[in-house]
Amino acid sequence: MNPIKVLCFELFGDYAQFRKFFTNMSPLSFSIPPRTALAGIVGAVLGIDKQVNPEQFTLDNSFFAIRLINPVKKTKIAHNYLKTGSITNVYNVGEHKPTNVEFLKDVRYRVYFAHEDQRLYGELKSLLESHQTTYTISLGISGCLANYNYIGEFELMPCKSGEALKLDSVVPMASVQDLIMNEPVKLQKVVLPSAMNNQREVLRYDEVLYEMNGMSINLILKTTAYQVGELQDTIHGI
Numbered sequence: 711m712n713p714i715k716v717l718c719f720e721l722f723g724d725y726a727q728f729r730k731f732f733t734n735m736s737p738l739s740f741s742i743p744p745r746t747a748l749a750g751i752v753g754a755v756l757g758i759d760k761q762v763n764p765e766q767f768t769l770d771n772s773f774f775a776i777r778l779i780n781p782v783k784k785t786k787i788a789h790n791y792l793k794t795g796s797i798t799n800v801y802n803v804g805e806h807k808p809t810n811v812e813f814l815k816d817v818r819y820r821v822y823f824a825h826e827d828q829r830l831y832g833e834l835k836s837l838l839e840s841h842q843t844t845y846t847i848s849l850g851i852s853g854c855l856a857n858y859n860y861i862g863e864f865e866l867m868p869c870k871s872g873e874a875l876k877l878d879s880v881v882p883m884a885s886v887q888d889l890i891m892n893e894p895v896k897l898q899k900v901v902l903p904s905a906m907n908n909q910r911e912v913l914r915y916d917e918v919l920y921e922m923n924g925m926s927i928n929l930i931l932k933t934t935a936y937q938v939g940e941l942q943d944t945i946h947g948i
Contacts, residue, residue, distance in 0.1 A: 714824060716938065717831070718861040719838055720779060721751065722818040726849030726856075727811065731903065731912075738812045739850070741782045742880060742920055743819065744902040745948050746912075747850060748774050752823060755837055756830065757844025764906040766830070769914070773824040775945040777879045778924035780818040782898075786810045817849060820861070822879075822938065822945055835863060864939030871934060876926040879945035881935075883917040890928035895921050904948065918948060 721743075728740040728747055743751075749767035750760070758766055767774075791807045825831045837843065838860040847856045869875055874890055883899060898920055905914040921927050926944075935946045 714773075714866040714936075715863055716773065716775075716822045716824045716866055717835055717838060717863055718820065718822050718938065718941065720818060720820050720859045720861060721847075721849065721856055722779075722858070723849045723854055723856040724816065725854045726814040726817045727854055728814075728850040737809075739784065739814055740900060740902060741784075741814065741898065741922065742776060742778065742900075742902075742918075743850065745774050745904045745916075746906050748776065748821060748823075751821075751847050751856070752834065754845040754847045755843045756834055762908055764910065765908050767825075769905055771826045773822070773947050775822040775879045775947050777820040777822075777943060777945065778818075778920060778922075779820055780816055781923040783815040784812055785815050786812050813854070814849075820943070822943075824866075861941070864941060866936035866938060869935045869937060869944060871932075872930065874928065874930050875935060875944055876928055877931075877935060877946060878926050878943045880918050880920040880948055881927070881929075881931070881946040882948060883919050885931050885933040885946060886919060886929055887932045888930040890930070892928060895925055895927065896923055897927065898922050902948075916948070 728743050730738045730740055750763060753760065753763035753766065789809050789811050791809055793806065841860065848854050849856045899917055901915050901917050903912045904916040906912055919927065931946065935944055937944050
């Protein structure tokens with residue numbers, strides 16, 4: 711069996727907004743991008759049409775893991791939404807609605823990606839190495855433009871199951887056997903969409919655990935975690 715390899719890159723930007731699905735009047739943001747958002751970003755780099763992108767990155771054919779590099783910081787920015795009948799009538803505004811929108815500030819995430827389609831994987835690797843994208847990438851919404859640094863390609867080495875370890879990445883709560891609280895940490899749980907179909911219907915939600923300041927989490931897992939080659943990061947897929 712060939713070793714599992716992942717591409718690693720860091721996403722960053724001034725602002726991000728990963729809208730929570732249960733808010734509408736005053737939009738709130740998840741503190742981390744859901745797996746579905748990461749799939750959209752990788753699809754934008756590759757130039758995959760958004761109408762077919764979700765099913766190119768299923769839970770069965772692709773691997774995503776994410777680590778917070780910068781602490782979670784949030785701010786609210788006032789927006790003035792305008793009500794208009796059509797784009798051709800945009801200057802004839804009948805109503806407007808001031809709304810506070812929650813944004814993440816100074817974000818940076820380390821993303822790990824693998825795919826069973828070696829052609830797709832190789833094309834992404836080539837684009838990342840040359841710092842190119844097919845479509846402009848953003849952090850949630852189009853107004854939050856993103857940039858990235860390519861870190862490299864690394865082999866994943868499985869960690870021994872059932873042993874205590876320091877996990878650097880976000881982890882599904884279903885994979886956690888026990889938390890070891892031997893140092894101050896700021897843990898947060900959140901339910902995120904993890905799978906969609908091409909009609910943009912969410913097929914699955916998962917509860918995940920992360921540390922708000924990007925610190926490692928001491929725990930014992932029920933499932934396999936991996937060490938990332940020379941980076942020495944310990945990660946779990948989402």
